[in-house]
Amino acid sequence: MKLSLGPVLYYWTREALLEFYAGVADSGVDIVYLGEVVCSRRHNLRLDDWLGLARDLAASGKQVVLSSQALIESESDLKTLRRIAANGDFTVEANEMGAVRLLAGRVPFIAGPHLNIYNNETLAWFAELGATRFVLPLELSRDVLRELQAARPAGMQTEVFAYGRMPLAFSARCFTARHYNLPKDDCQFRCLDDADGLALQTREKAAFLTLNGIQTQSALVYDLSDAIGQLRDLEIDVARISPQSHNTLAIIDSFRERCAGRTGASLEGLRVAPPCNGYWYGVPGMEYRT
């Protein structure tokens, strides 16, 4: 089973991003997904910067995939999307159907976690369109995955989001700007202040969600590190780790060890928040089963 590093979902400074990926180049992940998937206003790295980074990481032996933005609303979003789709060098992860239209029948592509591939018929259709790997939607369980795997089309790889705060929803509204009483069009890039998103608690101070611009994430960290054996038994090809601002490389190391059948360091103390894994077991996503 290979390990992938998902796209950075937060807005980090240019320096922080470059430093982070310099470390990733020497890390144990096989596949690196790059690009801005959340908000078109974020620009510390532009598409040309991402492409430069992609070439550097490829030179370090990583398989690089360019991830497309999950919510496409405007003509300028489409313009960027077309450049990504036509980049010619790197495989693209499509995160909505506009990207699929630009890729289908032209180049092999990755069907991202936000495409709603919930059943065998839809998976078969994506295989015909040219998808060579799909990422299981976050809310699906291992039981559904088992059914998908049983009728998996030839040449289709399966990837599972295995670690990180879960991207649960997208909106036209920026909840970070809303928190700071700023209009979205003049947000002053306040999401730079929170490298792991902005914590949303209930009125009794229980951790609930994480605000990340237009994206809403879980507060808890989805963690399948104890289920690596199950992933292997289900013939999963790739397990995805979603970056956090600290300890990502140590988390990768632990997953690498576990994938090799060894114990691996405990993730306790490395996670930004307590774990959850309910979706995997077919129960509410916020629950945690040991």
Next chain:
Amino acid sequence: MSIPELVCPAGNLPSLKTAVDNGADWVYMGLKDETNARNFAGLNFDAASASEGLRYAHAAGAKMLLAINTFPQGQASKRWQRAIDSAAGLGIDAVILADAGLMRYAAERHPNLRLHLSVQTSATNYEAINFYHERFGISRAVLPRVLSLAQVADVIKNTPVPIEVFGFGSLCVMVEGRCALSSYVTGESPNTRGVCSPAKAVRWEKHGDTLDARLNGVLIDRFAAGENAGYPTLCKGRFQVEDETYYAIEEPSSLNAMELLPELAKIGVAAIKIEGRQRSPAYVAAVTRIWRAAIDAYATNPARFSVQPDWASGLARVAEGQQHTLGAYHRKWK
């Protein structure tokens, strides 16, 4: 000038009849199971009531839509495919689909069955909509409630597919079809089970003067004495971010785009959809009647259109949370 058609909700046969009686051009309904996104107890249609509804609608010159807008999981597509077969067999005018596998099934097996792209498909741009058009010949697409008016206009300009938008009703703040907040808390979501913040997960707790609204144990809101305690839809509660407690995601308000009717017509919106299959026949009657009057008034004299005070007050009486918004149509909302 195009006059938008009016598409109204029918949670059951009485609602369907009242929608037709009050001037709906289309009524949309679902079956009594998880194949549709309003899978609530006591709601929806069996084969007999669907046939009766269809006869009633057709006799009045209205058309009927069957929403099959959830996503079958794993190997479960058969039941959804049977729903499509039933729609074709009954002669339902169109089906509203969200899942690509089901669209393909419908296009191949029932080439004469008209397909509408559900809002749950999350198609927010013309590349996506045109793709479904090329592949499955969709006849209409319902846009998620995330685009500004200018963005809606841009979609319409760049697609041959007639576009339907939401005009009134409960407001999803998130892109429909890609929101898993409800399953995160309760295990059931619109995509998987056709529900959001399901009633069976709701618990009300009274502590002295305060009333807590919980969803599977998570405190969604806490109401002081005298506060209007609304249903705990999880994105419409009050939460704490840093030191501030507020409606961090969205106020409990509903969408009312009636004042935008002239602009919606000018940019070429083909149909306006009213949300609310879970609401009462009285809601359906009031909203349908008022929107029919507004659309007819606009058609008769576009230059002089204005929202009449009795329309506004009639809609305000049935709005969720007693307040309304233009939602994402209005850039400032974002």
